[in-house]
Amino acid sequence: MWNDKDFEYGKLTLNKQTVEPGENKLVNLNVARLPSGTQISIKAHVARSSNPGPTVLILGGVHGDEINGVEIVRRAVFEGILAKPLRGTIIAIPVLNVYGFINFSRDVPDGKDVNRAFPGVSSGSLASRVAASLTKNVLPLIDLGMDFHTGGRTLYNYPQARYSSKDPGAFELAKVFAPPFIIQKPLISKSLRKIAFEMGKTILVYEGGEALRFDGLAIQKGYEGMQRVLHRLEMIKMAPAATHDIVHVTRTGWIRASQSGLFMWTQSSGCEVRKNEPLGFFRDKDGLEEVILRANRSGYIIGHNNTPVVHQGDALFHIGQEWEKVEPGP
Numbered sequence: 001m002w003n004d005k006d007f008e009y010g011k012l013t014l015n016k017q018t019v020e021p022g023e024n025k026l027v028n029l030n031v032a033r034l035p036s037g038t039q040i041s042i043k044a045h046v047a048r049s050s051n052p053g054p055t056v057l058i059l060g061g062v063h064g065d066e067i068n069g070v071e072i073v074r075r076a077v078f079e080g081i082l083a084k085p086l087r088g089t090i091i092a093i094p095v096l097n098v099y100g101f102i103n104f105s106r107d108v109p110d111g112k113d114v115n116r117a118f119p120g121v122s123s124g125s126l127a128s129r130v131a132a133s134l135t136k137n138v139l140p141l142i143d144l145g146m147d148f149h150t151g152g153r154t155l156y157n158y159p160q161a162r163y164s165s166k167d168p169g170a171f172e173l174a175k176v177f178a179p180p181f182i183i184q185k186p187l188i189s190k191s192l193r194k195i196a197f198e199m200g201k202t203i204l205v206y207e208g209g210e211a212l213r214f215d216g217l218a219i220q221k222g223y224e225g226m227q228r229v230l231h232r233l234e235m236i237k238m239a240p241a242a243t244h245d246i247v248h249v250t251r252t253g254w255i256r257a258s259q260s261g262l263f264m265w266t267q268s269s270g271c272e273v274r275k276n277e278p279l280g281f282f283r284d285k286d287g288l289e290e291v292i293l294r295a296n297r298s299g300y301i302i303g304h305n306n307t308p309v310v311h312q313g314d315a316l317f318h319i320g321q322e323w324e325k326v327e328p329g330p
């Protein structure tokens, strides 16, 4: 990825539309109409330099309710960061799962997860069709990609990049991106990251914030990281410098609710905690009792649950329990 090869660079065809070097186009990928008859299309902004270089995918909204990722890609398009690459091609898709986006849902309307439907089939279920539109039309064109996600509903992820130990290129890419945390996580079956990896293409997955909520920090860290990667690839002129150490996490685990009740946290994501340190309080609704939740291990809080009412056993704090500090990539 970092070795500058001779990029094959000629006309690029996306969904039967040709984009020549030096040209920009907004290409529609149609998947399926809504039951109302409305045509839904996935919009791909294609921007091409006349100078040969890599082709990079910038993707949001694989999960329709993960709005921070959508905002990061939207902002980059709106600010013109992606419009005039110094070399190569940028393909930016703010929302892949448009069906989930309009329904405030992670999934498509039948409840299937697009990110567990890759590579997908054009004649399959809706999730499979959405996945196939990317696998068939876009993945063959790219050299690498960045895929912007958030945590789930009420589950906040402190800004972090995820990579698989099988893909050393992804770790290098993550260090250049330089989020506060880089987390080693295995490739999930039928995910975009796994299918792209099998096609020889690295996809860096970024997670920040929670579903359906804007989070300024998560948007900022994702936006800056994207620019650092594009700058490292010599595709944009400038990027914010990474001046901080990165916490590289190789093992994670959850601290769960030891009892049910109203939970008020006193520590939140991004903090380092020591074993036995208080993390919050369980309170019963009748105002009779208050019990402290203590950390059962040391580490960094990489994500937490924002739900105020919890059941015993609910996952409350995601802890990076084995970690080392690494320097941002050059």
Ligand SMILES: [Zn+2]
Pocket: 062, 063, 066, 149, 150
């Ligand atoms: Zn997601």
